[in-house]
Amino acid sequence: MKKYARQSKILELINEREIETQEDLASTLKGMGINVTQATISRDIKELRLIKVTSNTGKYKYGTIEESQNSISDRLVRIFKNSIISIDASMNIVVIRTIPGAAQICGSAIDSLQIPDVGGTIAGDDTVFVAVRKLESVDDIINNLYALIN
């Protein structure tokens, strides 16, 4: 059974180099004496749960979920930057104004961030309400959000 040896090599390779396609991987492996076709690579990738992640250059490359952990918050931050108009508070409600249509996604973004003392969010079309558990935390949360967009 040479499958695992090959898969191990695959994990190694995607960490070392920018592997952009399955053909890439197949031919690199071929160069190392491991003869395999794209079809098998496709199956290996499924088994190994490898994913396509965007490299620094904006292109797709193969990577692991672990590795792309960081990019989760990247996504959220990017969405924030592009859509938030203002952040304000009324008592324990943080009111976020967004460009039209972006409130929902900003809401889910905030949910994902799991900010302490955030009880929940509700979003309309261009407004998000963030319920804060304690009045004292409101400023922290606002600063937290501002930090994201700068």
Place this chain on the structure above:
Amino acid sequence: MKKYARQSKILELINEREIETQEDLASTLKGMGINVTQATISRDIKELRLIKVTSNTGKYKYGTIEESQNSISDRLVRIFKNSIISIDASMNIVVIRTIPGAAQICGSAIDSLQIPDVGGTIAGDDTVFVAVRKLESVDDIINNLYALIN
């Protein structure tokens, strides 16, 4: 800018349903009055950092990295189950025998698991040595590994 409204809907959809392809997504959105082509979906998916994950049925579907967190250890466990022959210890070294060629990948698997008191691993072709920091921890670690494969 209706892009974010659409992307928000996309996030919603992939959580609710098993979306298998980008065409799938495009036509579902179309059914909801959001008119968009596969090409744009492809770009949205890149922006949202969505990935293909294997659904329960073994097929691919779209999902988020967050959602597929769990499947990381799945991968490792699966590899273990399929390749470990025996687990034993000599003093503070846990010795794992695997099917030929699988030691490397089992080694990386163990590394990823970040088991307490594991100092490091080294793998040959069909054998992995796991260095344990304290003699007292050896049994725990062995049980830990056995638990994985059962």
Place this chain on the structure above:
DNA sequence: TATATTATTGCATATTTATACACTGTTTTC
């Protein structure tokens, strides 16, 4: 050992995805 079962893979190809290019609408700059 012979037979049956299961796992792994290649080949060929259908399916799916990414992208170059062109167009449109929006925002910025002077």
Place this chain on the structure above:
DNA sequence: GAAAACAGTGTATAAATATGCAATAATATA
């Protein structure tokens, strides 16, 4: 306000990926 720069999208298609099927290898079973 006109011109320039930019963002978003569709069309068409090239590029990349997944998979049915058949062959072979590995493993289990009698």
